[in-house]
Amino acid sequence: QKEVEQDPGPLSVPEGAIVSLNCTYSNSAFQYFMWYRQYSRKGPELLMYTYSSGNKEDGRFTAQVDKSSKYISLFIRDSQPSDSATYLCAMGTSYDKVIFGPGTSLSVIP
Amino acid sequence: DAGVIQSPRHEVTEMGQEVTLRCKPISGHNSLFWYRQTMMRGLELLIYFNNNVPIDDSGMPEDRFSAKMPNASFSTLKIQPSEPRDSAVYFCASMRVGSNQPQHFGDGTRLSIL
Numbered sequence A: 001q002k003e004v005e006q007d008p009g010p011l012s013v014p015e016g017a018i019v020s021l022n023c024t025y026s027n028s029a030f031q032y033f034m035w036y037r038q039y040s041r042k043g044p045e046l047l048m049y050t051y052s053s054g055n056k057e058d059g060r061f062t063a064q065v066d067k068s069s070k071y072i073s074l075f076i077r078d079s080q081p082s083d084s085a086t087y088l089c090a091m092g093t094s095y096d097k098v099i100f101g102p103g104t105s106l107s108v109i110p
Numbered sequence B: 001d002a003g004v005i006q007s008p009r010h011e012v013t014e015m016g017q018e019v020t021l022r023c024k025p026i027s028g029h030n031s032l033f034w035y036r037q038t039m040m041r042g043l044e045l046l047i048y049f050n051n052n053v054p055i056d057d058s059g060m061p062e063d064r065f066s067a068k069m070p071n072a073s074f075s076t077l078k079i080q081p082s083e084p085r086d087s088a089v090y091f092c093a094s095m096r097v098g099s100n101q102p103q104h105f106g107d108g109t110r111l112s113i114l
Helices: none
Strands: A004-006 A011-014 A019-025 A032-038 A045-051 A054-058 A061-066 A071-076 A085-094 A097-100 A104-109 B005-007 B010-013 B019-024 B031-038 B042-050 B053-056 B065-071 B074-079 B088-095 B109-113
Touching: A004 A085, A011 A019, A019 A085, A019 A104, A032 A061, A032 A097, A045 A054, A045 A061, A071 A085, A097 B042, B005 B088, B010 B019, B019 B088, B019 B109, B031 B074, B042 B065, B042 B074, B053 B065, B074 B088
Parallel strands: A011 A104, B010 B109
Antiparallel strands: A004 A019, A019 A071, A032 A045, A032 A085, A054 A061, A061 A071, A085 A097, A085 A104, B005 B019, B019 B074, B031 B042, B031 B088, B042 B053, B065 B074, B088 B109
16 A cells, blocks of 8 residues: 555546546555646646645645545635646655645646 | 846757756745656756755666756756666756745756766
């Protein structure tokens, strides 16, 4: 079992849809959780980060952590074509010891 | 503010040649990371530095790979001799330890070894 698992997609949704991206992990010591967005031929861009459990909201984006289930999610409301990218979850015992998921490719169709 | 700056953006070279990738971290950041990204293996940590000192190089695949950080604003990743299987996108990231903020990435170097 890999330490971090993520549905690779591709995920294709119509503009305006709510998108749910998910990752599961196996290491119960992980306390730091991140989501990065990566456009084609660009570097991963930090989208959201949170420590421990709970929800965090930033505009159309909500990050959710369920440590009891070892499951994290990123929700995108009112999805836009500009949200089309690969989304990488990342987690670790600190921000410098981080494991990345393989990424989910998302396409938002106008 | 300038982000992490990597050069070159693209490198195409022949097998056996030496390759040097360069990175300038964000000013004020004291940790620097080198990653490699491939379709098969995703994003893998190669090595990271804290205050210019290598802390963990367990991800460096072979002795052909070496990394240096001579000062707080510059790092290199060198491959000598290069092989076709080294073809990948190499990313540099930086962060400030103790800031409670994650790593920020550069836009990578796309390396092709023929």
